[in-house]
Amino acid sequence: MKTKKIERIITPPQPHMVGDGFRVHQYIPTGLGEGFERMDPFIMMDYNSKFYFPPTEQPRGVGVHPHRGFETVTIAYKGSVAHHDSAGNNDVIGEGDVQWMTAASGILHKEYHEENFSKAGGDFQMVQLWINLPAKDKMSSPKYQGITNDAMKKVQLPDHAGFVEIIAGEYLGKKGPADTFTPVHMLNAKLNKSGKASFHFPANYNTIVLVIEGNIKVNNSDLIKTDSLGLFANDGEAFSIEAIDKAVVLVLSGEPIKEPIAAQGPFVMNTKSEIIQAISDFNMGKFGYLE
Template identity: 65%
Template sequence: MKTRSLELVASPKEPHFVGDGFRVHNFIPSGFRMDMQRMSPFILLDYNSTYYFPPSDTPKGVDVHPHRGFETVTIAYKGRVQHHDSSGGGGVIGEGDIQWMTAASGVLHKEYHEKEWSKKGGDFQMVQLWVNLPAKFKMSSPRYQAIKSDNLNRYEFEHNAGSVEVIAGEYKGIKGVANTFTPIHMFNIKLNEGNIAELNFPQNYNTALLVLEGSIVINGKEEVPTDHLALMANDGEIFRLEAKEDAVVLVMSGEPINEPIAAQGPFVMNTREELMQAFNDFKEGKFGVLEDNIPD
């Protein structure tokens, strides 16, 4: 098999707030040559790098908003998020947990700091990833997968070198618990200083690594610091990452969906006509009902 090379290392852009509860750096889509088609099936990546929120009796977050045509994947590293949607999904995403929401034909959604966590405040670190759906699934029924940290399957390296939490796909025979519509591998690699993890994905799979803690070296050559994203080229299958210091790395690799993309705001469809229909359906109340207030 051929070694996959590093295409670029993207520095975090200036952060902006989504609502008042999520201070994010946007990596996908971006000016780093990482548009929706280049990164398919991953069409958005917002990264809330570690940020301290002071105590607040009023939880910060994002008010009711619609989604159609894709999935949202929220991964909590620090802090706690509560959320609800108009299809009946909802709950609390605690540290280490994952919320995998399939908006598909359409939901209303809201997300905010969990009430008790908000009262205490603290460091907050999250990733939200949007995963596109093929045309044949865009109007399927919404669904929700609540993945608790305790339920993740893990691969343990020898000699206490670290571990791999397999969210989706497979790593060395260990399978992820998330069900996906297209082939996707998604891991949290936790690697102790000086140790190496080898990764192997099909050459055509679009692949990126987000360094959440520490720093890594790819293929013994290029360093990727904390809060930076490494885009791998589509020129091979195997590559290695070494932890220069204790590191946490989100790895995502997926088979591209080779279909047209029509995207605007919270809707991602295949044609302009479908996009306009999504806006009309939202205006006509076809996404259900969800109150603005934060439940007790």
């Protein structure tokens, strides 16, 4: 099996605030600098590296806003997030949990630091992804998957190396709980010092690793430091990760949808006319109601 090699290592882009509760580095598409297609079906990645928020009585976050045509996935590493949407879903994503919201034909939602976390303050760290939907599914019904850490399969690695937890897709024959529209692998490798893990995905799958904690070496050669991202070339299938010190690594790999992408703000469709229709539908109240 041919080695999947690192194409580029990208350090965190300049952070910016999303609302008043999310201090993020946008790795996709801004950090890559290659547009939405390079990491298709992952069309956006905001990374809130570990950041201390002081106590407050008024939870920080992002107010009501719409989405259509894709899915949002929030992975909480530190802190907790409260979610509300116009389909009636109310949930708290705690440390280690995942929120997987399919906006599809249209939804309103808001997300804030959970009340108790806000009052206590603390370190906050999360990843939010936008995952594109195929044209045939963009106008399907919205849905919500609240995935607790307990629901994720954990694959123990040999030699006390650590373990891999599976959010979506599979690893060594074990499948994650997330239901996806296209083939997507979303894994957290939680490695002890000097621990190693091996992965393999089809050569055409777009693949990255994001180092959440620690420092790692990929394929025994490429050093990737904390909060940095490794982008793989599409020329091989297998690669390995070794933790230089105790590490947490988000591994993402997905089959490209290879359809036209028309995006404007919170809408991701296939054509400009569909974007215009999405804006019209939102203005006419067709995405539901949320205070």
